[in-house]
Amino acid sequence: MNEVVKLSEKDLDEFYHLYLYAFNNQDSEERRAFFDNRYKHSQAYGIHHRNKLSSGMLSIPFQINFHGVTYKMNGIGDVMSYPEFGGHGAITDLMRQAFADMRDDGVSLSYLAPFSYDFYRRFGYEEVFDRAIYQIKNTDLPRVKLSEERGTFIRLPLADAIALIDEVYENNEQSRNGGVKRDPWWWNYLCLKHPQWQVGVYLEDDKNASGYVIYEPSGDTFKIQELMYTNQLSYQYLQRFICQHESMFAKFEYANGDPKGYPDVMANPDTVDVRIRPYMMARIIDLQKFVADYPFMQKVKTVRLAVKDELIPQNNGIWRLKVNVNGINFEKLSNNEQNMADIHLNVQNLTKAFMGYRQLDYLKRTGAITGSLDSIHNLGNALHSESPMLWDYF
Numbered sequence: 001m002n003e004v005v006k007l008s009e010k011d012l013d014e015f016y017h018l019y020l021y022a023f024n025n026q027d028s029e030e031r032r033a034f035f036d037n038r039y040k041h042s043q044a045y046g047i048h049h050r051n052k053l054s055s056g057m058l059s060i061p062f063q064i065n066f067h068g069v070t071y072k073m074n075g076i077g078d079v080m081s082y083p084e085f086g087g088h089g090a091i092t093d094l095m096r097q098a099f100a101d102m103r104d105d106g107v108s109l110s111y112l113a114p115f116s117y118d119f120y121r122r123f124g125y126e127e128v129f130d131r132a133i134y135q136i137k138n139t140d141l142p143r144v145k146l147s148e149e150r151g152t153f154i155r156l157p158l159a160d161a162i163a164l165i166d167e168v169y170e171n172n173e174q175s176r177n178g179g180v181k182r183d184p185w186w187w188n189y190l191c192l193k194h195p196q197w198q199v200g201v202y203l204e205d206d207k208n209a210s211g212y213v214i215y216e217p218s219g220d221t222f223k224i225q226e227l228m229y230t231n232q233l234s235y236q237y238l239q240r241f242i243c244q245h246e247s248m249f250a251k252f253e254y255a256n257g258d259p260k261g262y263p264d265v266m267a268n269p270d271t272v273d274v275r276i277r278p279y280m281m282a283r284i285i286d287l288q289k290f291v292a293d294y295p296f297m298q299k300v301k302t303v304r305l306a307v308k309d310e311l312i313p314q315n316n317g318i319w320r321l322k323v324n325v326n327g328i329n330f331e332k333l334s335n336n337e338q339n340m341a342d343i344h345l346n347v348q349n350l351t352k353a354f355m356g357y358r359q360l361d362y363l364k365r366t367g368a369i370t371g372s373l374d375s376i377h378n379l380g381n382a383l384h385s386e387s388p389m390l391w392d393y394f
Contacts (some may be wrong), residue, residue, distance in 0.1 A: 002090050004097040007044035007056070012036065014053045015044055015078075022080035034192035038077070038394075041185050043101065045094050047085075055081040055090035059098045060394055063181040064109065066355070067295045067384055070181065074102050074285075075394040076112040095123050099285060099312050108290040111282050113393055124311045125281040126348035128357045129178070129390040130259035133275045136252050140271035144240040146233070151204040153237055159191045161199035164209040165228070169391075172228045174258060178282075178355060178388035186392075197225060202237040210234040213242060217249070224254035226391055257389040280390055284351050287315040291330045294354065296323045296382045303375050304333070306341035307350060315347055323382060343371030343379065356384045 007015060016035055020027055042058040060075040076098065081090050102110065114120045117127055156164075169175050169182065180186070190197070196216045204210040211234030214226040222245050229235040242252065259276055263269035284290050287307065300323035309315035318334040318341050337344070343360070345353075349368050352358040360380035363369045369376075 002047045002055070002088070002093040004045055004047055004093050007046045007053075009040065011044065011046065011053065012039055015039065015046065015056050018053055018056055018080055018082065019078055021082065023078075030192070030195065034189060037185070037189045037192055041189075042077075043098075045097060047081075047090050047093065049085060054085040055094060057091075057094045057098065059102065059110075061105075061107075062183075062186070064178055065176045065181055066178050067176060067386075069293055069295045071108045071290070071293065072106055073109040073111060073180075074098070074107050076110055077394045079112075092123070096311065102285045103312070103314065106289065107285050108293065109282060110285050111280055111390070111394075113280050117278065117281065120281055121348060124283040124309055124347045126283065126351050126357075127278050128282040128352060128355050128388050129257075129279040130387070131277050131279045132256040132259050132261040133277055134252075134254040134256065134261075134272055135275075136266075136272045138246040138250055138252065140266075140268070141243045141246050141252065142239070142267060144236060144243055146236050146240065148233065150233065151202060151210075151237070152206045153241060154201050154203065156199050156201060157191075158194065158197045158199055158214065159188075161201055161212065162187045162191075164201050164203075165199065165212040168209050168212055168228050168230065169226075172230070174228065174389055175391065177384075177386055179257070179390055180392045182392075194225075200238065200241045202229075202234045202241075204231075204234060211238050213238050215242075220250040222249040222252045224252070227254065227256070257391040259387050259389070280393070282351055282355060282388075284315065284347055284354070285312065287312075287319070287347070287350075288330060288332070290354070291319075291321065292328055294328070295384070296328065297384060298382045299324050300382045301378050303343065303379050304341040305350075306337045306339065306344040307347060308337045308345070309347040312347070321379070341371075342375035343369060345369040345371075353380070354383055355388045356386050357388055359383075359385055 042060040045057045046053050047055040057079045058077045062073045064071050064073045197214055200213045201209050202211040211229035215224045261274040263272050263274050266272050302322045305319045317332055317337055318339050320331055320333050322329045349363050353360050360376045364376050
């Protein structure tokens with residue numbers, strides 16, 4: 001077993017050089033600026049061999065909004081080792097320590113961007129976030145007519161736009177299906193990492209924003225990073241602004257955090273190519289806390305869940321859940337998940353179901369979980385089924 005230590009600011013340079021080597025990145029002032037910003041707002045972990053850092057990882061504290069409930073979530077990033085130290089269980093040891101510290105800090109969830117989905121499933125993570133990638137030629141863009149002319153449209157660098165658009169993002173329903181609540185430091189990090197990002201902002205009353213689009217030019221492609229609007233007029237103004245670039249770019253691309261795909265908004269839906277792509281993963285860190293705070297949609301008759309979690313033993317076992325007018329009652333009955341229960345599932349499929357990525361009856365039909373149909377419908381009808389959405393990356 002490797003000894004995992006918490007790193008501090010004095011370890012930043014060594015951690016940064018491991019990061020450059022492990023991900024084959026080139027050093028630059030811009031890269032160092034955003035890296036330092038992220039490191040200083042994270043808990044860094046490391047493993048040493050002969051007094052030199054050989055493996056490392058960041059655990060980045062965030063809060064997320066899940067249908068009105070604020071959960072603490074830690075994003076995992078920069079999971080890395082020098083190649084000569086790979087294959088010795090370093091990542092497992094780093095993860096175990098990070099999970100233990102998250103639980104001590106009252107963290108309910110963790111997200112990460114995988115290099116391999118199969119690899120991170122070993123640590124209890126599961127695909128939860130997808131993206132819909134839209135691509136369309138400039139010659140197929142629609143002609144946008146405004147229902148009325150009102151307000152002002154302005155174009156700004158991201159750093160200058162934050163004060164206007166932060167509230168639009170925070171209050172938008174698309175940021176409330178598991179999206180990150182963006183603290184000022186994270187907005188600043190986005191500016192440092194993406195200096196090329198620009199923002200078009202619609203001010204409906206010439207002062208307050210009611211919609212925005214974050215975009216960047218990339219060769220002959222106009223790439224949309226984020227699109228948020230509050231009503232039909234802001235949607236129309238944003239559409240028109242995007243389409244006004246048709247003479248400057250041959251292609252337009254939008255990576256949408258809403259994974260459903262809506263080609264039907266076009267007069268000719270077959271002119272837009274829509275691909276659903278896997279994005280990021282999630283896992284439940286503290287099952288008891290997560291379920292106790294969960295925004296159930298209706299009552300749940302008493303149901304026993306057999307949960308298997310190989311990395312966090314506190315989650316493992318038989319749990320009894322009941323939701324009624326008196327609130328949520330969720331308690332552990334046994335540490336042995338093999339005992340009798342109404343539904344048997346691992347922490348990955350539990351995360352999928354509770355976050356709305358897959359419904360319990362679908363998981364039952366595909367053999368991912370087992371249990372009685374009555375119990376599955378009893379619990380499944382109380383869970384949110386809207387697709388989780390994530391607009392950030394770490």
